[in-house]
Amino acid sequence: MRLTVLGGCGAWPDAGQACSGFLVEHDGFRLLVEAGYATLPRLLAHVPAGGVDAVYVSHGHPDHCADLNPLLRARALADDPPPPLAVYAPPGALDAVLALDRPGMLDAAYDPRPFAPGDAFHIGPFSVETRLLPHWLPNAGLRLAAGRRTLVYTGDTGPSQAVVELARGADVLIADATYVDEVPEDSRAYLGSARLAGGWAEAAGVGRLVLTHLWPGTDPASAVAAAAAEFGGRVGVAEPGDLP
Incomplete structure (x- = not known):
């Protein structure tokens, strides 16, 4: 299983960065997990628009799905359009982004695969488990397994x-770390921190922790230090590029 980080900013992309987006590949199958702001240009540096086999979106906030629109445009408007793209998301999560174009324009470009958080299914070679995790919108945490490797992604969660x-x-484990340590009271039930992510990683016995969804302007070293105070394993931040 190969993981390429496209972006890891929360809310909006910082200068030169992108919001949530991860390209996961196994046995030639390419799964895009999240398609947040500014992820498409980074994706196209690795694979053509028609080369993506499926998309998984955890929830409907635009920093996780806005670039699905240009991805579908690139496929729909190609001289030789590829087959419809399988798009997995909770019911209704993509209504707003799919409504950006005139009615029917993108219909032939995608194959909607709605699921309820908590469902288990397969996407290509990947075995998928999901969980409903606390956020302002229904958010489906993801566990992917293929080739004896397992990747977990929280989406946004408290x-x-x-x-x-x-x-x-x-x-x-790719975990929400919007804040370094203390989460503001009005968001405490719905967003995470690097320190909280470290505690999850330690309790779950994961091999490696990758912090994502950092608030723009956050010092990555401070986030890593907060997580490392709770987790004794390897900790890093979701920086664009292949995860070694």
Whole structure:
């Protein structure tokens, strides 16, 4: 299983950065997990628009799905359009982004695959488990398994034992770390921190922790230090490029 980070900013992309986006590949199958702001140009540096086999979106906030629109445009408007793109998301999560174009323009470009958070299914060679995790919108945390490797991604989430259950024994946990330490009171139930992510990683016994969704302007070293205070394994930040 190969993981390429396209972006890891929360809310909006910082200068030269992109919001949530991860390209996961196995046995020639290319799965795009999230398509946040500014992820498409980074994706196209690795694979043509028609080369993506499926998309998974955790929830409907635009920093996780806005660039699905230009991805579908690139496919729909190609001289030789590829087959419809399988798009997995909770029901209604993509209504706003799919409504950006005139009715029917993108219909032939995608194949909607709605699922309820908590469902288990397959996407190509990947075995998929999902969990409903606390956020302002229904957010589906993701566990992907293929080739004896396991990757877990939280999407955006506040504190929940379900994160630990989903991540148990995973090789890599990509976790919401919007804040370094203290989460503002009005967001405490719906967003995470680097320190909280470190605690999840330690409790779940994961092999590696990757912090994502950092608020623009956050010092990555401070986030890593906060997570490392709770987790004894390898910690890093979701920086664009292949995860070594």
